[in-house]
Amino acid sequence: GNRPVSDSDFAGRYRLVYFGFTNCPDVCPVDLNHLMLGLKQFERQDSGRARRIQPIMITVDPARDTPEAMAAYVGNFHPRLIGLTGTPEQIADVARKYVVTYAKQEGSAPDSYNVGHTQLAYLMGPAGEPLALIPVDDVRTADVNEGAPDIVAAELDRWVR
16 A cells, blocks of 8 residues: 555564665665565464564665555565655654665666665564564575575574564
8 A cells, every 4th residue: 555654553563674775786686585585484484473574675765666666566575575665854764763874876867876775684573672683694695595595584483472
């Protein structure tokens, strides 16, 4: 849907939060794919606990990432992944809370810019408390065949009650 979302919408659920953007050439899709494969693996291991996790992607590029663009993008990675966008002010506010930094890097054309951003995935608890950083750097250096989803699934298994 195309409606405002606040933290209270996810009360009682764990939130797996990733910041990125849909025009991201390589890092975001790789990270998201590994994260969501890890979530799917955890769902197979323990569907009851996995259902308590809400995966969320928050854009750092609200100018291009409309709700429609986000919805189309997140659907590629996991059926339950929610994509959030907002005004530049709202995004800046959320990023500050998560200590995420991002900066527009001008491209060759006005709309071909890149957005450099902190590459982190956060696991938040049912009361919105930060529980863990999911190590996407480790995950990125591990190949899908080398157990990237295992790393994510193991972290989820460790924290989700």
